[in-house]
Amino acid sequence: MPLIRNPILPGFNADPSIVRVGSDYYIATSTFEWYPGVQIHHSTDLANWELAVRPLSRRSQLDLRGEPDSCGVWAPCLTHDGDKFWLVYTDVKRKDGSFKDTHNYIVTAPRIEGPWSDPVYANSSGFDPSLFHDDDGRKWLVNMVQDHRARPRTFAGIALQEFDPAQGKLVGTRKVVFHGSELGLVEGPHLYKRNGWYYLLTAEGGTGYTHAATLARSRSIWGPYELHPQQHILTSKDHPFAALQRAGHADIVETADGKTYLVHLAGRPIGQKRRCVLGRETALQEAYWGEDDWLYVKNGPVPSLDVEVPGVRDEEAYWKEKRYEFHDGLHKDFQWLRTPEPERLFAIEDGKLVLTGRESIGSWFEQSLVARRQTHFSFDAETVIDFSPEDERQFAGLTLYYSRYNFFYLAVSAHSDGRREVQILRSEASWPNGKLEDVGANACYVRIPQQGRVKLAATIRGERLQFYYALVAEGGEEQEELQRIGPVLDASIVSDECGGHQAHGSFTGSFVGVACSDVNGTEKRAVFDYFVYRPAHDSTDRYSVSMEGIQRV
Template identity: 75%
Template sequence: MPPVRNPILPGFNPDPSVLRVGADYYIATSTFEWYPGVQIHHSTDLANWELLIRPLSRKSQLDMRGDPDSCGIWAPCLTHDGEKFWLVYTDVKRKDGSFKDAHNYIVWADSITGPWSDPVYVNSSGFDPSLFHDPDTGKKWFVNMLWDHRRRPLLFEGIALQEWDPVSKKLVGPRKNVYQGTDLALVEGPHIYKRNGWYYVLTAEGGTGYDHAVTFARSRDIWGPYKTHPEKHILTAKDHPYAALQRAGHGDIVDTPDGKTYLVHLTGRPTTQLRRCVLGRETAIQEAYWGDDDWLYVKNGPVPSLWVDLPGARNEDKYWEEKKYTFEKELHKDFQWLRTPETDRIFKLDEKKGLTLIGRESIGSWFEQALVARRQEHFSYDAETVIDFSPEDERQFAGLTAYYCRYNFFYLIVSAHSDGQRELLIMASEASWPVSDLRLPAVGENQQPSVLVPNEGKIRLKITVRGKELQFWYALEGEELKKIGPVFDGSIVSDECGGHQKHGSFTGAFVGVAASDLNGTGKEASFESFVYRPVKHESDRYEI
């Protein structure tokens, strides 16, 4: 079997939690402010994965209106106790500065495809929770990191353990800080396992940037004390800046039916000399093994491998296939939107019109915006759509966007001048504009001079990305595509340029469609289809 190239879940798929039930493998990943919450992928061979479900999909489960960028759903943990599936997660309402408002919840289901229960609130003492089902005692243990709001820089206090009662649906008994991590600090992302009489705790350390690592420790008693692995970090690229996979950390382990062990983990693939991770934090996998000393080791570790031997072979043709989406009865599962559970206020689908967006707040809103997009999963791609939109003034606009967050986007829009004349122009976050264009204002959301277009008729909009080079195109009905605007630095749509402090942006690049009506009248824009076409390009050293 040929080796498989990492990552196994390309594009924005961070903080993986892995589970095997029988012959089926599942990985749950964070979705942050994107709705519905939590992505669960399915595989039977660890090499080929299919998006199965996003379980937090209704208002009674999740409402993230007002959650800032890179808040929302953090670090889900997916487990099975022999009867039910359990999903534990955090909904973060604030993250920047000393304070974090991080609320932890549990949902469950008899089947992985649901229906999933309404959430039960657990606590708010920290984030990255997990649920450990002790195979010997039958008890369930809630594990999460502790956040100390009082002190800087030592805000990460350690790993907390407390029993959770599934009958009363509450935490019971004492809570204890059982593991404080290593000198790398920032200990988070805990999972507990039991094997050969040992309790093992796996954690993430070093932050989610280039010092990230997976740390392992063990104890004979679940309450500790836990002794750190003799190699301290079983996976990290922090001392190897030229490794293909960087930011390696936040992991979880799974055993195959034939007794092999694998570690799934977060990773990033930086591009350009500025080491920007346009595709965000992705999910990779490494083969691991248990030594005679009952410690887990990563094969060829601790540096993560770009290539790994897996039970299956990856279908490369599927990875490179063009996706053409039509909008009829339901939105394709590749697409998500931002924050709100009330989809009837932001979009509707029709067999004739396709996807109709109902113009709401600006593209940078934290509350209600009509933006529907899919992940960028390749370093180079084409995306295009056909828009039918008749704006009445400059406060109504809709179009095609490459989007990371409110601080970071490119947006080709159809709008109108104050006299009603329809026009095309490019809006973008301030950081996205070429430094050489000194004529543009220094602040605000800047825009290029407009291109006037007829007030009636559909318009084809296209974006091409080749490595870091991003170019917009347009065409009127019956005409050929024309370039509009300059070649932008597309690598800006990345974690490193997300508007937060260093390593404080956690999502990834999306491409999709959006509509705004700042008059508050809900002006509609229709998109008949959407195409996402991966492109093999010489600049993509990870994919060619």
């Protein structure tokens, strides 16, 4: 079989859950505060994956307004019972500190495209719910449970309870059936049944560099569960130089011809500071069942960078430039933050994307920000904006964004005297005191004419970010070459490790896109002609900043 290189879902695609239905494979991943909720990718060969649907797309299913960074939709579990798809997920309202408000729901659909039902409430005792369909027809929900009294860790084990679909609720006894290994922080449970054994696969060690996937089994669904001889069937925690770090939170799938694979999250740190700007990504490992009825990862437990799969990956598609125009609406690559009412944030008018200025770029409620995932370590981004701000409280432009505490923003704004300018704003990981700051000296404030479109661009080469701007004439030709603005910036700041939370607390990844704020409350609008995302091959000059490739309008 051909080899492909991990990850199979590059960029922010965390907490994968996989299911096969016939010849089709589906992976569901977490979306946290990004809307719509849950990403489901589809493949027929395990090599090439396409975004199929984001099922939580209306207010009756999900409303994330007011939820802090890295809260929202956690660890969805996607299954099929032979009749329909089941999706279980957590909506996290609060996570920092001892108390965590974690509400678990279930939705169903006859087809992966939908229609997806309104949610059925399950419980709020913890997060990472998973639904298991036993061969006797009964359905069981497992999730980690919280104990806010525990110190220093509030993870109290994996609980099991039956779910009755006829009544639409959990019934019977709830019991903690597994407390995990000594590594601790047990979460992310999935149940399976094979050869009379119940297998419980969990995530442990937090989502940082001590992450792991732990397997246990029992003859009874209620336990007791014995640990795998290796305890952790997948982990990089003892191998700091492995290409795939932070490996854990896994799920198992069988192919039609009887092969076994494990999907899992992983991170690829760059630089001496080991920062994962692409967030937690989805990788794939081949596995096998031993004669002892235990599952083993091939060449594991350290995850392999390359894996054999049935299909051949289309590498050209991965490196292809994407020029997004808006004649047919907003492309599925884009998401926005928190709100089920996107019409208050943006619209498509005359083939252009129009953002209505709302709250600041750091808002947890309603901000006009439309962005796509960063999926390459090096890339170029560009857009053309038409925006006429009246003062410094109105700003719109190009952003490299992680969270309210962590972003870079090349914005068209105005001075207090009303004169228009291009400026760089940033908020770095000064949590909990994240604040909007200018970068450098006066070179980062460039006065421009009061009217006319402006081209905004950025080059990211690994850890190095450089912004550019140019004026655009009415006919569409640039009036001048792209000009550098500001110093070379540290792009690695926009990463999990600098996301503004405590250890194991930042869960998403870098996005690049456009934004518009009007903190005057007058709904000033910004018009964007297009958006370009252009991958750049890493090479010996990987960290050099080049003007090449961003000169076109």
